Amino acid sequence: MSRTIRDGAHIEVARSAARLFLEKGVAGTSGDEIAETAGISKRTLWRYFRTKESCIEPLFARMSQNLAAKLQKWPLDMTVERFLEINYDMSKIDAQEIEDSKLVVHLIARLDEEPALLEPWFMSTRATEDLMAGVIATRLELSPSDFEVRLCAATVAAAMRVIDETISRAAVKYGQVPTLAESNDRLAQAIRRASTLSFCDPVTPRGR
């Protein structure tokens, strides 16, 4: 593993860190421990990550990237509701991904008791915001740095965050695991209501 194949190594470490954080708390987990559990040296750990907390970021990032991969295929002539419906059904095939999702859900559910997890979570929301800016810009033929686009991306990302937090907490703390259809509904509805620009409905390329 070297040259450029380091990408896989990072998320491995993130899984170790997440399990340790969930089991013993962030404060109760040392950097040395994370390194040891992940099978790398201390020095390499600190080359991979700037802080102990940021070790779990690749897990959040993976969720963002999954979302991004899907959203890039969102046809211009389709509503959010329909898009989420047909997309979330078929895609979850990878066992590893399910395992990662579980870790993420548990991490999010602990945000209250573990304020140290807030920073990586907010960083992830920020990434989602950038991502949504790209999607919105594409659909409406605007620039991703346009003020209106940024505003809309921020409100939508915030709504998605609240949905994630609500569902994760309900699942972990009260055992209320929603069906895929229910989650999709909630997410789509929240996104639609949160948007300050109408990118959720079919858009017609204005050019040519």
Add this chain to the structure above:
Amino acid sequence: MSRTIRDGAHIEVARSAARLFLEKGVAGTSGDEIAETAGISKRTLWRYFRTKESCIEPLFARMSQNLAAKLQKWPLDMTVERFLEINYDMSKIDAQEIEDSKLVVHLIARLDEEPALLEPWFMSTRATEDLMAGVIATRLELSPSDFEVRLCAATVAAAMRVIDETISRAAVKYGQVPTLAESNDRLAQAIRRASTLSFCDPVTPRGR
């Protein structure tokens, strides 16, 4: 200064920290330096704040608190636009507060080059979110922990954050300082468009 009068001490330290961060960068500023500049011992500094970065939080908190103080006086039968209009005009009298605002604006404008400032800034947004949840809950006679209220608070807080970032950056980096009326307009408009519940218009107490 003791017993419970510590509140003033914290923001004094925050001002010192902010100036140092702006002058030499976060990485270039040590905890010892902050303590020395603020005239307190290292040990007391770490009792006041958990991390170096969080030293500036009281400055952000002060802005939130100002806003809170105003919003609590928002009459039920008034629109946001009108409320912001009559409120932001008269209130800015304190010289210290103006000085603090300047520091905050400069800090926000540096978010791109100083990612270490993101955490306290996000924490502040989180505080604003809680604050708005309270305001919205009051106006609509709902619980601040109600899902719909949380969602709306999150989108509104996100919009306010984008406005703050946009205005601060424009002011510091491009010298575009808007008038109070312009800022108010932008803020009110963003809040209104971001809200998923209609708390911006006059609400009628439903009881009795």
Add this chain to the structure above:
DNA sequence: CACAATAATGACACTAAGTGCCATTATCCG
């Protein structure tokens, strides 16, 4: 005013997070 109770601070030693530096090892490409 004096005195007890308690909160705030400082001094100092200590743990752990994170970096700099250099030697070693793995990988890629010709």
Add this chain to the structure above:
DNA sequence: CGGATAATGGCACTTAGTGTCATTATTGTG
């Protein structure tokens, strides 16, 4: 194979942050 380069590990070192205890300031009460 062999040289260039990227990744890693080991170790010393800096600095962020904590635990402990003695000292000082503050408040309330008789």
